[in-house]
Amino acid sequence: MSRLPRRFFARPTVTVARELLGQRLVRLVDGRRLAGIITETEAYTGPSDLACHARAGRTPRTAVMYGPPGVAYVYFNYGLHWMLNVITEPKDRPAAVLIRGLIVTEGEAVVRQRRGRAGAAELAHLTDGPAKLAQALGIDRALNGQDLCAPETPLFIERAAAVPAAQVRVGPRVGLGRSVPEPWLSEPWNFRATAGFVTHILASPSG
DNA sequence: AGCACGATGCTCT
DNA sequence: GAGCATCGTGCTT
Numbered sequence: 001m002s003r004l005p006r007r008f009f010a011r012p013t014v015t016v017a018r019e020l021l022g023q024r025l026v027r028l029v030d031g032r033r034l035a036g037i038i039t040e041t042e043a044y045t046g047p048s049d050l051a052c053h054a055r056a057g058r059t060p061r062t063a064v065m066y067g068p069p070g071v072a073y074v075y076f077n078y079g080l081h082w083m084l085n086v087i088t089e090p091k092d093r094p095a096a097v098l099i100r101g102l103i104v105t106e107g108e109a110v111v112r113q114r115r116g117r118a119g120a121a122e123l124a125h126l127t128d129g130p131a132k133l134a135q136a137l138g139i140d141r142a143l144n145g146q147d148l149c150a151p152e153t154p155l156f157i158e159r160a161a162a163v164p165a166a167q168v169r170v171g172p173r174v175g176l177g178r179s180v181p182e183p184w185l186s187e188p189w190n191f192r193a194t195a196g197f198v199t200h201i202l203a204s205p206s207g
Numbered sequence: 208a209g210c211a212c213g214a215t216g217c218t219c220t
Numbered sequence: 221g222a223g224c225a226t227c228g229t230g231c232t233t
Contacts, residue, residue: 042225051225053218061218078226079215085225098225118228131226175225209233220222 004157006149009069013088013095017043018191020086022163025102027137028154033106034137036127037160037201040101042173043189044085046094050184051176054094065094070149074139081131082140086148086157100174100190101128103198104136105205111136124198167197 004023009016018041026035044052053062053075064073065087073085073096085096104111104127112119114136115126127133134140139155148156169192176185 044225053225056219059219075225076217077224079217079224081215081226083225100225129226173225177224179223209231211231212229214227216224218222218224 002159003149003151004070004159006068006070009086009088009149010090011088013043013045013097014189016086016088017041017097017189018168019162020097020099020157021168021191021193022161022197024105024158024160025099025133025137026106026156026158027139029110029138032110034104034111035106035158036102036104036133036137037205038099038102038157039193039198039201040099040128041191042098042100043088043191044096044098045189046089049095049187051173051180052095058094062094064145065096066092067145068147070147072139072143072146072148072155074134074141074144074146076141077131082134083130084134084139084143098130099133100130101192102133103127103201103205105201114138123202163193163197167194168192169194 020038020041023038024035047054054065068091069087071087084099087096089095127136170188171190172186173190
């Protein structure tokens with residue numbers, strides 16, 4: 001069970017987004033291990049990407065994006081929701097991958113509790129959104145700036161089986177406002193594992 | 208299965 | 221003061 005190393009994240013953001021599919025996000029909380037296989041990601045490629053938070057340059061919020069890769073960028077949205085990103089590309093290049101969905105493979109009982117009323121959902125729909133998985137894994141502002149690559153941290157990503165190309169759907173990013181201009185609005189930078197892959201994970205969560 | 212809408216607060220103009 | 225990288229509910233097909 002090896003952590004993805006910093007060099008994994010120090011690559012082009014779109015590549016990292018694609019290759020994060022199938023990897024295992026792990027959260028250690030209250031002495032328990034909560035984990036899931038990543039099924040959806042989205043690339044935000046830097047200042048020239050007008051959908052990326054770094055488009056406005058360095059601000060207090062985006063400061064961690066300018067730091068080293070492999071660090072968590074967690075921000076608050078819509079007055080309710082936390083979003084987990086992982087910083088990509090070499091230091092001083094502000095870009096990140098948004099983790100948008102996963103299938104829980106460890107700690108299901110705790111996750112269902114954390115999700116409250118929605119905790120009774122089918123496993124495939126329990127954490128199929130960025131705010132859902134943040135709530136499920138107890139991710140909030142306390143983890144902003146957390147290094148995922150150092151040893152002994154409470155949040156990291158473990159190497160797991162890659163998702164074959166036949167089981168990946170590529171499309172435009174979800175949830176961007178209409179004010180985002182082309183070509184950024186339509187860049188195919190959302191990556192999602194197919195229902196077939198999800199079924200496979202549900203059938204054999206360990207691999 | 209799909210659309211409309213309200214909740215709720217931080218960030219930057 | 222506007223605009224959000226959203227979710228759950230409740231209503232319509």
